[in-house]
């Protein structure tokens with residue numbers, strides 16, 4: 001799972017990236033090993049079943065558990081340089097677009113305070129909807145150029161082969177074909193009109209790169225509800241965020257100035273010093289920084305993921321070494337026990353016999369979809 005942070009310069013992408021990946025060093029084993037310089041590990045959060053099962057604790061291995069919340073790692077990409085004209089190669093734009101092709105979803109970072117212009121220079125009264133529109137136009141132009149290029153390349157060949165060419169954009173051949181049928185496009189892709197290329201690219205973009213908007217720098221916005229309303233008109237989910245507040249909160253805890261009260265999400269001062277108290281009061285007064293809520297929305301709503309927990313010993317909710325709920329896996333909504341087996345190991349999947357719901361100790365039907373929080377024992381011939 002790869003999520004890209006995109007936006008015009010100085011809107012807060014890197015700050016958001018740092019806020020979301022800050023704690024990543026604390027979790028030892030990620031299910032992926034190669035991490036690019038601008039890539040980090042962030043965490044989708046979901047209630048850990050150890051709480052509802054009344055277990056004293058869990059022993060997370062591929063994930064973390066904080067205050068009863070399971071933290072499932074995902075990859076996050078800070079994509080700088082997606083400026084106006086990027087699709088024509090401006091500012092090494094093509095390279096950034098190539099990085100983005102692998103993303104499953106995008107967070108478009110807008111400056112809700114209106115205090116940075118298109119180039120990232122200080123200003124006042126900048127329309128934050130522009131921050132989204134320019135990005136949208138760049139993404140659209142990029143998708144159009146990819147579609148046009150491959151449509152011409154596929155001249156004289158069956159349309160089926162054109163869909164295969166698009167898989168680099170992380171779109172399934174099924175989805176690519178479905179859109180073409182829906183738009184009633186001609187079989188010969190090199191004959192598609194400009195409008196047909198535009199419409200096809202737009203549908204492809206929306207399905208392969210779902211967007212949410214971070215209305216960032218909300219702490220510095222003058223009229224929060226007005227800004228949100230303007231951004232909501234773009235037609236994507238909008239989240240009021242303050243990456244700066246999120247980072248400040250983490251730093252206050254890390255530096256020993258405060259504890260985080262899990263229930264209220266507020267900082268509790270550990271120091272009597274007025275300057276520190278004042279800084280903490282400011283953070284607490286702002287309230288929810290919105291950053292984690294937004295990421296969870298991307299994973300569980302935009303990308304329709306669930307979290308499932310495989311165990312070998314369903315009576316103890318543990319693996320063979322007695323480790324309780326060691327692993328958490330993200331799966332597509334609708335995934336079955338077999339698909340969970342595929343995520344774990346190819347042997348487990350090829351020898352798959354059936355799955356057991358550890359809560360009920362009952363066999364799951366072959367086609368039964370797993371639910372988020374399910375604890376599952378896979379029974380395999382291998």
Ligand SMILES: Nc1nc2c(ncn2[C@@H]2O[C@H](COP(=O)(O)OP(=O)(O)O)[C@@H](O)[C@H]2O)c(=O)[nH]1
Pocket residue numbers: 007008009010011012013014015016216217218219220241242243244245
């Ligand atoms: N007030 C405020 N400033 C922010 C916030 N997020 C980022 N900034 C500031 O905006 C500037 C640009 O941030 P940066 O993350 O480097 O932007 P990028 O170019 O999009 O990566 C820096 O001075 C940040 O401190 C926020 O939530 N609130």
Ligand SMILES: [Mg+2]
Pocket residue numbers: 013014015080
């Ligand atoms: Mg940056």
